[in-house]
Structure formats: structure tokens, C-alpha cells
Amino acid sequence: MPYTISQIADALGLHAEGDMSLIVTAVAEPAQAGASDLALAMKPEFADQLSSGKARAAMLWHGADWRAFGLAAALLAPRPRYAMAGLSAMMDAGAGYAPGRHPTAVIDPTAILADDVSVGAFAVIGPGAVIGAGSVIGAQVFVGQGARIGQGALLHPGVRIGHDVTIGDRFIAHFGASIGADGFSFVTPEPSAAEKVRETLGDQGDATAQSYARIHSLGSVTIGDDVELGANSCIDRGTVRDTQVGSGCKFDNLAQIGHNVVIGTDCLICAQVGIAGSSRIGNNVVLGGQTGVSDNLFIGDNVITGGATKVLSNVPSGRVMLGYPAMKMDTQLDLYRQLRRLPRLIADVARLKKAVSKPDPSD
Numbered sequence: 001m002p003y004t005i006s007q008i009a010d011a012l013g014l015h016a017e018g019d020m021s022l023i024v025t026a027v028a029e030p031a032q033a034g035a036s037d038l039a040l041a042m043k044p045e046f047a048d049q050l051s052s053g054k055a056r057a058a059m060l061w062h063g064a065d066w067r068a069f070g071l072a073a074a075l076l077a078p079r080p081r082y083a084m085a086g087l088s089a090m091m092d093a094g095a096g097y098a099p100g101r102h103p104t105a106v107i108d109p110t111a112i113l114a115d116d117v118s119v120g121a122f123a124v125i126g127p128g129a130v131i132g133a134g135s136v137i138g139a140q141v142f143v144g145q146g147a148r149i150g151q152g153a154l155l156h157p158g159v160r161i162g163h164d165v166t167i168g169d170r171f172i173a174h175f176g177a178s179i180g181a182d183g184f185s186f187v188t189p190e191p192s193a194a195e196k197v198r199e200t201l202g203d204q205g206d207a208t209a210q211s212y213a214r215i216h217s218l219g220s221v222t223i224g225d226d227v228e229l230g231a232n233s234c235i236d237r238g239t240v241r242d243t244q245v246g247s248g249c250k251f252d253n254l255a256q257i258g259h260n261v262v263i264g265t266d267c268l269i270c271a272q273v274g275i276a277g278s279s280r281i282g283n284n285v286v287l288g289g290q291t292g293v294s295d296n297l298f299i300g301d302n303v304i305t306g307g308a309t310k311v312l313s314n315v316p317s318g319r320v321m322l323g324y325p326a327m328k329m330d331t332q333l334d335l336y337r338q339l340r341r342l343p344r345l346i347a348d349v350a351r352l353k354k355a356v357s358k359p360d361p362s363d
Contacts, residue, residue: 004022018057027040033054038055038087040059042059042060042084050069059087100119102122108125113125117134120139123142126146128145128146132152135154139157141158141159143161144163153169153170155173156172158177160181161180162178162179162237164180165221165222166222170225170226174229174230176231177229177233178235182217183243217236219243221235221244223244224249230253231253233253233256234256236261243257246283250268253272257275260278267285274292282298282299286305288308292309294310303317306322310326311326
């Protein structure tokens with residue numbers, strides 16, 4: 001819906017200047033913005049592109065000289081990117097999921113759904129499942145027996161929720177996400193080659209090839225409030241106790257959370273992160289894309305890992321880690337700089353060896 005600059009400023013708690021009655025209907029990048037768009041020019045380098053577009057209003061940084069850009073109005077934000085979170089929520093028309101329950105949906109008679117829950121085509125909701133008010137269950141979503149989902153959930157098409165999974169309020173799961181599959185737990189009658197290698201760091205010893213026996217997952221998954229799960233991400237159920245995810249956690253696409261993992265609150269789990277079974281992640285942890293966390297480890301509060309970091313040992317709170325194996329980021333970068341010097345060092349050593357082995361005959 002259209003908004004005036006005044007309405008946006010009031011809703012987001014921002015300072016606005018210029019024509020407060022100016023109406024905008026959408027947001028756009030500065031160079032592509034039309035006359036009815038609000039241009040997102042949140043940095044000076046973005047604002048320089050305003051002259052290529054037709055925007056009459058823009059969101060700018062605090063203290064920006066908006067008149068110099070030929071604008072009729074401006075929203076001035078101390079932290080524009082944070083203001084964009086609220087602005088994007090206002091401007092998001094949604095995916096158009098229809099209210100009510102589609103006639104092709106299969107809902108078990110014992111399931112309990114709030115009256116206003118939307119259920120899409122070919123969705124399946126199992127016996128005893130409970131879904132809270134204001135939730136949207138997209139097409140071809142599966143909700144297993146005994147699963148409990150809080151209020152205001154948004155499950156996009158193709159999401160799979162296993163039996164007895166418990167999820168808090170305002171949960172969002174994107175296409176193809178899976179919660180509550182069995183953990184990857186297998187064991188051999190005698191110690192396997194993999195176990196021997198783990199103990200010896202390389203020697204398989206006398207281990208022989210064996211078949212694997214499956215350990216069933218008797219636990220489930222418990223997820224707090226305000227959690228978002230990216231497309232095709234997976235959270236496995238626990239072996240005996242539940243896998244746990246704290247409130248406020250956000251997962252990017254293709255994340256894999258193993259059985260028995262415990263994740264604290266307000267963590268950011270980026271794309272292609274893998275956390276192996278029984279590891280514990282503290283609060284406010286950021287795991288950069290393709291970070292791998294080995295099993296049975298502890299990562300403390302406020303830890304940040306750079307992309308492709310491989311964590312093979314416990315990490316104390318507050319550390320910034322990088323590399324394979326993970327080490328403090330500044331140490332890893334220093335080692336990288338030294339590694340780049342190696343060719344020159346090797347060449348210098350070769351010249352010195354040659355000089356020593358063939359002394360000058362004039363000496």
C-alpha cells in the first residue's frame with residue numbers, strides 16, 4: 001500500500017525533512033527509482049546514483065544534505081540498514097497465500113488448528129498436531145504427528161516438520177526446509193576404521209570392514225520463538241534428548257544441524273554451515289558461510305567465524321576464528337601473509353646454498 005513520508009517516519013521512528021505528504025508506493029535502488037519510489041541511498045556512493053533515477057524521496061544517512069541531490073523529501077536514519085528492516089516489512093506485500101483451507105489439504109481430525117490458520121494445496125497435517133493462530137501453512141507442507149507450532153508461523157511450500165517437533169511463535173521456514181529427520185547415527189559391532197583413525201589420527205590399525213547398525217533417534221527438536229530457517233536447511237532430531245535451537249536464531253540456506261546439537265539465542269548461521277552431532281553453540285554466535293563444526297565441541301558466546309572455517313576444538317567466548325583448522329583470525333591472517341612470502345624465501349635460501357657450495361675462487 002502507498003505511504004506518505006510522514007507515515008513512514010512515524011512508523012520507524014525516523015527524522016524526515018521536506019514534503020512530508022509525498023506518497024511513495026515502493027522502494028528501489030537509486031539509479032532505477034521512479035517518481036513514486038523511495039530510493040534507498042544509504043551511503044554516499046549510493047546517493048551519487050540518484051541523478052540517474054527519478055526518485056523524489058530517499059532514505060539517507062543521518063546528516064545527509066538531501067537538497068543537494070534534488071530531492072523533495074528525505075528520511076534520515078542514524079543506522080539506515082537497520083531502518084531498512086522495518087521499511088521492508090512495511091513494503092512487503094507477502095507471497096499471496098490465500099486465507100482458509102484448500103480443499104486438497106489433508107488435515108487429520110485430531111489436529112488442532114486455530115480458526116484463522118491458512119492451509120495451502122496438498123498440505124498434510126498429522127494426528128494431534130497443534131498450529132497456533134495467524135499461521136500460514138503453504139502448499140505441500142507436511143506437519144507430522146504431535147508436532148506443535150506456535151502463533152504467527154509462516155511455512156513456505158515444501159517444508160517438512162517431523163513428528164513431535166515443538167516450535168515457538170513467529171517461526172519462518174523457507175522452501176524445502178526439514179526439521180525432525182533422524183540423526184546420522186550408525187555403529188559397527190567392533191571398533192570401525194573411522195574410530196581407529198579418530199583415536200590414532202591416521203592409523204586404521206587392524207580394523208576390518210563391517211556393516212553399520214542404525215541408532216534410532218528417540219528425541220525430537222525444540223525450537224524457540226522468532227526463529228527463521230532458510231531454504232533446504234535441515235535440523236535433525238536428537239538420539240535421546242531433543243536437539244535445541246534458542247529463540248531469535250536465523251539460518252541461511254543449506255545449513256545442516258546434527259542430532260543433539262544445542263544452539264543458544266540470537267545466533268546467525270550462514271549458508272552451508274554444518275554442525276556435527278552433540279556440539280553446543282553459545283548465544284549471539286555468528287558462523288560464517290561454509291563453517292564446519294566437528295562433533296561434541298563447545299563454542300562460547302559471541303564467537304564469530306569467517307567463511308569456510310573448520311572448527312576442530314572448543315572455542316572460548318568472544319573469539320574471532322578463521323581457517324582450517326580454526327585459529328584466531330589475526331593469527332591466521334599473519335600465517336597467510338607469511339605463506340605468501342615462502343616462494344621468495346625459498347629462492348633466497350637456494351641462492352645462499354649455491355653461494356656456500358661454490359665459494360668464490362678469488363677468496
